Amino acid sequence: MAIRSILEAPDPRLRTISTAVEAVDDELRALIADMFETMYEAPGIGLAAPQLGELKRVIVLDIDREDVKTGPLFMANPEIVEASDEDATYEEGCLSVPEHYSDVVRPAKVTVRYLDRDGETKELACEGLLATCVQHEIDHLDGILFIDHISSLKRNMILRKLLKARKEKERDEAEGKPAAKLKMTAKEEAAEA
Numbered sequence: 001m002a003i004r005s006i007l008e009a010p011d012p013r014l015r016t017i018s019t020a021v022e023a024v025d026d027e028l029r030a031l032i033a034d035m036f037e038t039m040y041e042a043p044g045i046g047l048a049a050p051q052l053g054e055l056k057r058v059i060v061l062d063i064d065r066e067d068v069k070t071g072p073l074f075m076a077n078p079e080i081v082e083a084s085d086e087d088a089t090y091e092e093g094c095l096s097v098p099e100h101y102s103d104v105v106r107p108a109k110v111t112v113r114y115l116d117r118d119g120e121t122k123e124l125a126c127e128g129l130l131a132t133c134v135q136h137e138i139d140h141l142d143g144i145l146f147i148d149h150i151s152s153l154k155r156n157m158i159l160r161k162l163l164k165a166r167k168e169k170e171r172d173e174a175e176g177k178p179a180a181k182l183k184m185t186a187k188e189e190a191a192e193a
């Protein structure tokens with residue numbers, strides 16, 4: 001098991017459509033272990049393989065809230081097979097879009113079909129934060145980020161800020177300055193996936 005680095009937008013790998021997994025084998029289970037370890041360390045409540053540069057249709061989730069407790073959930077080749085007409089709005093964040101948050105509207109309930117850790121086909125009815133998180137992670141497998149669901153004005157502002165932060169970091173590293181400590185904010189408690 002290893003903690004891996006998480007790709008950040010704008011990175012072309014985050015914009016790529018990932019390929020379906022043929023079998024849940026030991027190699028894939030090793031990737032799953034890395035994904036869980038990386039997600040818990042971040043910390044986040046969900047992670048998709050392409051966020052680690054692995055362009056495979058694999059996601060992990062673990063939500064531990066008062067209303068939703070899932071435990072560790074792994075899904076290969078997840079697909080939404082049912083979605084409610086009713087929508088829900090959640091403030092979303094993403095480990096690949098660090099320190100930015102925005103309200104996103106999605107179907108309030110979805111049913112997802114996937115292969116579990118043993119390669120068995122399963123279906124899970126999701127609502128609340130779990131429904132949002134599953135849809136957010138499946139989006140990653142299609143090269144979609146939560147900022148694609150918000151206004152282009154806000155999306156471009158976030159992308160510009162991410163690029164600026166990256167340039168500053170690269171400049172500091174070139175000058176041999178230690179990495180600036182991330183500012184602690186109340187937002188760190190918000191869900192990132």
Ligand SMILES: [Zn+2]
Binds near residue numbers: 093094096136193
């Ligand atoms: Zn994300």
